[in-house]
Amino acid sequence: MKRIRLGMVGGGNDAFIGGVHRIAARIDDRFELVAGALSSTPEKSEASARALGINRSYGSFTEMANAEAAREDGIEAVSIVTPNHVHASAAKAFLAKGIHVICDKPLTSTLEDAQDLAQSVADSDALFILTHNYTGYPMIRQARDMVHAGDLGDIRIVQVEYPQDWLTSPAEKEGVKQAEWRTDPKRSGAGGSVGDIGTHAHNLACFVTGLSVEKLAADLQAFGAGRTLDDNAHVLLRFASGARGMLWSSQIAPGNENALKLRVYGSKGGLEWSQEDPNYLWFTPQGEPKRLITRNGAGAGDAAAAVSRIPAGHPEGYLEGFATIYNEAAEAIRAVQNGTDKATAMGLLPGIEAGLEGMAFISACVSSSAQDAAWVTL
16 A cells, blocks of 8 residues: 655654654554654754654644645645644644644643534544554453453443653653653643543543543642642542443652553453553453463454564564554545545544543543542533
8 A cells, every 4th residue: 555645743853752653653664754843943843854854844833734735745644743732733734734633642731622623623524543552552452352242241340550650750850851841731731640641541441441431539649849730640430331440640659660551340250451561461251260361362352463463472562552553544544535434434543532531531630639539520
């Protein structure tokens, strides 16, 4: 299949997540990066473009959207990998030109911006894809398939956690660029850890179980001196189905790097998965010994195999999870170009609905915590 012409907003040469997206877009050879507005100034953008071998550099995303839409060989899709407060305006600029958008999470910095962006997505013929990359892991697809097949019975309990330790010290005061914007409410939004990684945990729980959170009670803390955004969050969840859950996100838990974990328990059995050991999924049918299902190994089904690239026993995780999102985005883009409707083309890809749910989750957590952990309806 001919490569999709890709642009990028943000993600300059010194930006962490931009590099991740560029690698992911190349893994399955579905995209060619040809244009970018990579930084906040034309000079920095040009320098990054030269360093990365990108042919066309722009001083702003508006300039880029207008110029690329006018070219016969203009970009077909754009990756938006800026801090959160830029997501909405950048996405709207490209959607208005009919250019497909692949956007980093969370959706925006405010719920109001998210709702405004949702209207732009509805009005555009272009796709909007949110890179909740953990949904692309093979054993997460396996877990989802097992839940939907009824292997766990009626879901009763969902526990999910995402602890990190990188903000235990005041990294935002030590020149760490990633910490500076993530602890700034003007750029990050109302949620700190609950927005940055709590949304990943929330999305993963809902993706695997197919359940939606109806109410929550959240206790958010900003333990770091001078911080206004939370760096730790404990959240009780009530799902619309009647299931109950707990979510913990923290960036001040020493000894934890990216320790995302999911546990789902139903009337017939339970599942356990850890992001730092992603090729393994533990399944326990009630009254039977615990079973280990491995990626591309015995017991793994078609859903996992469809997004596995290498034989069993070889590590496959973070970059490949991102690559799955990009690969499926490429399939969706080509499908829409060939006449498939947007909803059908999206398949399992996280889109604007997942983004809105994440923003509602952040907003409800902040509101609940401000009311001494009162129950809040999403």
